Amino acid sequence: xxxxxxxxxxxxxxxxxxxxxxxxxxxxxxxxxxxxxxxxxxxxxxxxxxxxxxxxxxxxxxxxxxxxxxxxxxxxxxxxxxxxxxxxxxxxxxxxxxxxxxxxxxxxxxxxxxxxxxxxxxxxxxxxxxxxxxxxxxxxxxxxxxxxxxxxxxxxxxxxxxxxxxxxxxxxxxxxxxxxxxxxxxxxxxxxxxxxxxxxxxxxxxxxxxxxxxxxxxxxxxxxxxxxxxxxxxxxxxxxxxxxxxxxxxxxxxxxxxxxxxxxxxxxxxxxxxxxxxxxxxxxxxxxxxxxxxxxxxxxxxxxxx
Amino acid sequence: xxxxxxxxxxxxxxxxxxxxxxxxxxxxxxxxxxxxxxxxxxxxxxxxxxxxxxxxxxxxxxxxxxxxxxxxxxxxxxxxxxxxxxxxxxxxxxxxxxxxxxxxxxxxxxxxxxxxxxxxxxxxxxxxxxxxxxxxxxxxxxxxxxxxxxxxxxxxxxxxxxxxxxxxxxxxxxxxxxxxxxxxxxxxxxxxxxxxxxxxxxxxxxxxxxxxxxxxxxxxxxxxxxxxxxxxxxxxxxxxxxxxxxxxxxxxxxxxxxxxxxxxxxxxxxxxxxxxxxxxxxxxxxxxxxxxxxxxxxxxxxxxxx
Numbered sequence: 001x002x003x004x005x006x007x008x009x010x011x012x013x014x015x016x017x018x019x020x021x022x023x024x025x026x027x028x029x030x031x032x033x034x035x036x037x038x039x040x041x042x043x044x045x046x047x048x049x050x051x052x053x054x055x056x057x058x059x060x061x062x063x064x065x066x067x068x069x070x071x072x073x074x075x076x077x078x079x080x081x082x083x084x085x086x087x088x089x090x091x092x093x094x095x096x097x098x099x100x101x102x103x104x105x106x107x108x109x110x111x112x113x114x115x116x117x118x119x120x121x122x123x124x125x126x127x128x129x130x131x132x133x134x135x136x137x138x139x140x141x142x143x144x145x146x147x148x149x150x151x152x153x154x155x156x157x158x159x160x161x162x163x164x165x166x167x168x169x170x171x172x173x174x175x176x177x178x179x180x181x182x183x184x185x186x187x188x189x190x191x192x193x194x195x196x197x198x199x200x201x202x203x204x205x206x207x208x209x210x211x212x213x214x215x216x217x218x219x220x221x222x223x224x225x226x227x228x229x230x231x232x233x234x235x236x237x238x239x240x241x242x243x244x245x246x247x248x249x250x251x252x253x254x255x256x257x258x259x260x261x262x263x264x265x266x267x268x269x270x271x272x273x274x275x276x277x278x279x280x281x282x283x284x285x286x287x288x289x290x291x292x293x294x295x296x297x298x299x300x301x302x303x304x305x306x
Numbered sequence: 307x308x309x310x311x312x313x314x315x316x317x318x319x320x321x322x323x324x325x326x327x328x329x330x331x332x333x334x335x336x337x338x339x340x341x342x343x344x345x346x347x348x349x350x351x352x353x354x355x356x357x358x359x360x361x362x363x364x365x366x367x368x369x370x371x372x373x374x375x376x377x378x379x380x381x382x383x384x385x386x387x388x389x390x391x392x393x394x395x396x397x398x399x400x401x402x403x404x405x406x407x408x409x410x411x412x413x414x415x416x417x418x419x420x421x422x423x424x425x426x427x428x429x430x431x432x433x434x435x436x437x438x439x440x441x442x443x444x445x446x447x448x449x450x451x452x453x454x455x456x457x458x459x460x461x462x463x464x465x466x467x468x469x470x471x472x473x474x475x476x477x478x479x480x481x482x483x484x485x486x487x488x489x490x491x492x493x494x495x496x497x498x499x500x501x502x503x504x505x506x507x508x509x510x511x512x513x514x515x516x517x518x519x520x521x522x523x524x525x526x527x528x529x530x531x532x533x534x535x536x537x538x539x540x541x542x543x544x545x546x547x548x549x550x551x552x553x554x555x556x557x558x559x560x561x562x563x564x565x566x567x568x569x570x571x572x573x574x575x576x577x578x579x580x581x582x583x584x585x586x587x588x589x590x591x592x593x594x595x596x597x598x599x600x601x602x603x604x605x606x607x608x609x610x611x612x
Contacts, residue, residue, distance in 0.1 A: 020504040021511055152512035152528060153505075160515045160524065191497045197506065197533065198326040199459075204507050205327055205514050206458035209466045212518040218466065222458060227503065 003036045004109050005306040008102025009299050010087045011094035012170060012264045013138035016225040016255035017203035021151045023094075023142035026170060027299035031098045032084040032306065033062075035106035041078040043067060050085035061096045061127030062103035068126040069104050073114060079107055088292075090181075091174045092262035097139030100127025105144060105303045117144050117302070118159060132181045139258065146302030148211060164298035165214035169273035171251070173242060173280040174262040176290040179235045184259030187231045196226050216252055216268045223253025223266065236261045242283045249279035270295065309342040310415050313610040314408025316393045316600070317400035318476060318570045319444035322531040322561035323509035327457045329400075329448035332476060333605035337404050338390040338612065339368075341412035347384040349373060356391035367402045367433030368409035374432040375410050379420060385413055394598075396487075397480045398568035403445030406433025411450060411609045423450050423608070424465060438487045445564065452608030454517055470604040471520040475579035477557070479548060479586040480568040482596040485541045490565030493537045502532050522558055522574045529559025529572065542567045548589045555585035576601065 009030035013023045031050075038044070043066045045055045057063030062081055081103055087095040101124045108115050115123075124140035141149040141159050148162040192200075206222030209215070233239040233256060242263050246254040250272045251265035263280065267273040277293040284291040315336035319329045337356075344350070349372045351361045363369030368387055387409055393401040407430040414421050421429075430446035447455040447465050454468040498506075512528030515521070539545040539562060548569050552560040556578045557571035569586065573579040583599040590597040 018507065018511070021508045150508065150511040150515060152508045152515075152524070158512070158527060160512060162515060188500060190500050192500055192503050194494060194496050194498055194533070197498050197503045200503065201324065201506060201510050202327045202456065202458045204511055205324070205456040206464070206466060208511050208514045209456060209458075209468060209518075212515075218458070221464060227500070 001110055003034065004106045005032065005034045006102055006106050007304040007306055008033055008098040009143055009302065010294070011097055011139040011142045012172065013094065013258040014228070014256065015207070016223040016229065016253060017200055017207055018150070019225065019228045020136070020138060022148060022204070023138040024148045024164065024170065025142040025146045025299040025302050026093070026294065026296040028296045029087065029093065029172070029294045031086050031102060033102045033106060034082040035103065035110060036080050037110055038078045038080050041076065043070070043078060044080045045083070046080045047082040048085055049083070051089060053085065053089065061131050062099040064130045065100040065124050065127035066103045066107050069107055069115070069120070069123040073111060075111070079110065088174065090178055092179070092256070092258040092260045093172055093174070094139035094143060094258065096127055096131035097124065097143050100124040101140045101143035102303055109305070120144055121159060122157060142302070144302050147298060147300050150208070162208060162211050163300065164211060165216065167268050168216070168298050169267050169270050170296050170298060171246065171265045171267060171273045171277045171280065172257055172262050172294040173277065173284065174292040175237065175284050176292070177237060177261050179259065179261045181259050183235060184232055187235065188228060189231065192227050199226055219266065220252030223255060225255055229255055232256055232260055236263065237289065238283050238287060239263060242280045245279040245283050246276045249276045251276045270297070307416055309340065310412045311338065311340045311612040312408055312412050313612055314339055314404040315449055315605050315608065317403055317445045317448045318478065319400065319564040320534065320562065321513070322529045322535065322559060323506055323513055324456070325531065325534045326442070326444060328454060328510070329444040330454045330470065330476065331448040331452045331605040331608055332399070332600065332602040334602045335393065335399065335478070335600045337392050337408060339408045339412060340388040341409065341416060342386050343416055344384045344386050347382065349376070349384060350386045351389070352386045353388040354391055355389070357395060359391065359395065367437050368405040370436045371406040371430050371433035372409045372413050375413055375421070375426070375429040379417060381417070385416065394480070396484055398485070398562070398564040398566045399478055399480070400445035400449060400564065402433055402437035403430065403449050406430040407446045407449035408609055415611070426450055427465060428463060448608070450608050453604060453606050456514070468514060468517050469606065470517060471522065473574050474522070474604050475573050475576050476602050476604060477552065477571045477573060477579045477582045477586065478563055478568050478600040479583065479590065480598040481543065481590050482598070483543060483567050485565065485567045487565050489541060490538055493541065494534060495537065498533045505532055525572065526558030529561060531561055535561055538562055538566055542569065543595065544589050544593060545569060548586045551585040551589050552582045555582045557582045576603070
């Protein structure tokens with residue numbers, strides 16, 4: 001195989017009660033990438049369409065992720081990467097993660113798969129380190145593995161894939177305002193009360209139980225976050241109204257996608273998820289903030305070869 | 307039915323990473339109770355053997371729990387309760403919970419089961435309120451429902467039963483020293499760092515995933531507690547050595563049972579659990595502290611009618 005074309009999906013990190021540990025993979029929202037073997041060694045980003053992002057390998061998240069991978073193999077050839085970027089950077093649905101994960105996935109395929117999907121995660125995390133300053137895994141893990149992923153531990157890295165119920169759909173509304181990841185981090189309280197921790201533990205346990213037992217109601221009851229959402233939501237105009245609209249339209253639950261500004265909702269069934277999307281969209285239509293809406297099944301498999 | 311005889315099991319609350327939300331039910335450690343209908347209204351505790359505990363209804367956890375239940379029904383008869391107490395009060399394996407849960411379970415049976423097991427939990431919690439000052443559910447829920455239970459929320463009460471892998475065994479060592487619940491509470495820090503919360507969330511998620519997927523290794527890797535164990539373990543002599551002995555003998559993980567002083571370990575298979583028991587016992591034998599050791603399968607069904 002000389003060339004591979006693939007779909008690199010968007011992802012929702014945190015998922016309310018799973019701050020910094022949980023993420024889920026979307027199915028029909030994502031980038032397309034073409035990766036080719038080249039006679040020249042190293043990695044070149046030859047083309048990026050759709051967004052204005054750096055082509056220089058060391059400044060591009062895909063480039064940096066592949067460089068991390070190539071340190072672990074001995075080969076006498078290299079790779080070039082074309083990215084058709086559909087996920088807007090800064091939207092909060094794992095734009096950098098899609099590029100990083102997609103790049104290492106594709107290169108690994110062209111190398112004959114020396115690494116498992118789990119083993120690719122640390123390479124993709126290097127792209128995240130470039131994008132945000134911290135090598136977090138809560139978007140690259142679900143992008144690579146699909147479905148829901150739990151980061152049990154970073155040291156050592158220990159990731160658990162959790163299958164999602166068949167009828168679970170995500171709705172994402174992206175109000176097109178800028179929330180800097182550094183701001184989204186700095187508004188967080190660095191200490192939490194023991195009681196809030198216990199509440200969060202109960203809800204995370206409930207959400208994970210609901211995923212395993214396909215108990216949609218339990219999933220809905222568990223989608224609460226007392227430790228991050230109250231602070232981060234201040235940075236997102238109309239967050240409370242959009243969330244309220246989602247719940248009134250039948251969503252199981254709703255919260256901030258990653259560090260925002262995108263807002264996600266989970267629903268049982270496509271029809272409800274679409275209705276939820278229309279209700280959330282209306283909130284931003286009414287105040288004339290541009291927005292995108294995505295409705296997607298949870299993607300059970302992650303990155304797809306096209 | 308005029309009379310019922312039952313087995314009311316001991317329980318392990320917290321289970322390391324599940325502070326205040328998780329509990330599990332033991333199979334062969336517990337009290338026996340006989341409950342009889344009487345012509346006199348109300349509840350009488352007629353006999354308690356094995357331990358010196360108050361017979362006065364309002365001062366006895368079983369009495370108080372049944373009184374809470376009886377407020378919800380209209381009947382022209384009453385009950386008397388005999389308790390053969392095998393679980394030592396203050397041992398940290400749910401002694402008061404066994405009496406409270408057993409009593410409401412038995413009375414409910416004699417009433418023709420007007421309440422579900424889930425609905426009995428709040429009544430049994432009243433016994434816990436008498437015993438410790440807080441109406442917690444992390445022992446009475448697993449005693450009533452069996453297996454592992456997750457308290458997703460107290461308000462409203464929302465309890466999830468999680469089945470345990472077939473080969474999961476618990477070992478409990480009870481060093482016979484007194485740890486007051488009030489002391490065990492007062493050593494806790496009332497705030498935790500955001501990072502510790504994230505670590506705990508990862509481990510709880512891992513433990514629950516491991517239970518659903520019967521992944522013993524994942525269960526073991528998840529049995530960590532950074533927010534309670536470092537403080538409470540100070541109250542338990544030789545805790546670190548007992549835990550180390552358990553792990554070296556092959557336990558998946560080990561921690562404090564409830565608020566202590568009992569120490570639990572989980573193992574795959576009875577043989578390993580027994581070996582773990584011998585290793586932990588040796589620690590206390592060597593320093594001449596009296597102790598009990600229990601080895602038990604996780605009890606899938608909770609209270610049993612004998």
